[in-house]
Amino acid sequence: MPFDAIVIGGGCAGFAAATALVEAGARVLVVEARPGLGGRATAFTDPATGERVDNGQHILMGCYVETLAFLDRIGAADRVRWQSGLKVSMIDRGGHHSVLSLPALPSPLHFLAGVLAWDALNWSERLSVLRIGSMINPAKAGHHRNKTNRTVRQWLVDNGQAPRLCEMLWEPLALAALNQSIDQAEASLFIGVLERVFGPDPASAALVLPAVPLDELYALPARAWLEQRGSEVRVNAPARVVVDGRRIRGIRVRDEMIDAPLVISTVPWYSFHALFDVVPAGIEETVANASALASLPIVTVNLWFDAAVMHEPLVGLPGRHFQWIFDRRAIVGGDVSHLSLISSGAETIVSQGNEELAATALREVREALPAARSATLRKSLAVREKRSTFSLAPDAPPRPGTRTVIDGFLLAGDWIETGLPATIESAVISGHVAAKYATETRRHGEPYVQRNTN
Secondary structure, X not given: OOOOEEEEOOOHHHHHHHHHHHHOOOOEEEEOOOOOOOOOOOEEEOOOOOOEEEOOOOOEEOOOHHHHHHHXXXXXXXXXXXXXXXXXXXXXXXXXXXXXXXXOOOOOHHHHHHHHOOOOOOHHHHHOXXXXXXXXXXXXXOOOOOOOOOEHHHXXXXXXXXXXXXXXXXXXXXXXXXXXXXXXXEHHHHHHHHHHHOOOOHHHXXXXXXXXXXXXXXXXXXXXXXXXXXXXXXXXXXXXXXXXXXXXXXXXXXXXXXXXXXXXXXXXXXXXHHHOOOOOOOOHHHHHHHHHOOEEEEEEEEEEEOOOOOOOOEEEOOOOOOOEEEEHHHHHOOOOEEEEEEEEOOOOOOOOOHHHHHHHHHHHHHHHOHHHHHOXXXXXXXXXXXXXXXXXXXXXXXXXXXXXXXXXEEEOOOOOOOOOOOOHHXXXXXXXXXXXXXHHOOOOOOOOOOOOOO
């Protein structure tokens, strides 16, 4: 039985596109080059403990509308835990513990009231946030988002943000959202993130934490959902795109040719060139820009203790190498005291050895959490994702759109132009956009995928 569409890549974008296509009546083949599913948001089995460990802690937010719709489609909406609103503990470099909590007020009043009540800052520092609050007013969304050559820090300084407010709030938030220092990342995407997180629905700022390992959150249930509906998912299947003139023919997996009228690539920017034996005419610039897009690392250090040292799902550590601590026990359950420390924009430490990374993480945990000082470290595990995200610097190459000049060949993935940084939501949006284009609109003739009206 032939396939209506082929999706290359078994990550967030690939499964979002594939499930949306199947929902529209298509029969889809998903091919993944690696032996496991999930792409850059997955999990692996720790050989020493048998525990499933994420390759990096990911969080969702209430504003991840497309991601939450995708999870609902595949029956995985119950695999996340919602906060009732944004409530985050922060421990500054002096050891002061404070809680940033947004009250149940309309946007942007909830954000302003939360910061004004935050005792981590003095009153002058708190009041400086009023200028930003006026800019993320839902009534003015998009007015300040034109791309500039300003970095996030330059934008913050231009808008009167106090240095301590930048250290305690804006830099941790920017690193979490952009995976790049506020001294490097261009400002417009960060402004867009603020508009999504802090308005217009106050629930947009709520944290949504995966309650299972990442591949069990979406990749495995998406595969089961697709296969139950007659589609197919293959791993260990490196694909090459086959083009006939200016039209897609299908893909080749080793010696097997698989024809289809539609192919959606969801591979990351650094692998895009490898889809072609010879780059087809018309997309040379896209391939060149993708190859020139710089990659940024994320480092995760997992620490296992002999006793509970933390009793909240996450704590912020502004001003350190590791910006966030997650308590896996509080998130996924169980009795094991397992902390996961995240360093975004980790260029300065990614080359360190495992022992050095673990020592840094342990020192910063013990400085922040008194209970960790008397607990015994049982085990540590460092995970490096050296190409976790792409650069958002002002001089970064442009990101491509969904369509290409090759009829029947579409692009998706977090690096496609979605108006968002490299997040799960960006990946899912790109997959949904590609599926919508395939089923509803195209440049010539009928849609690539016909809706099943039976």
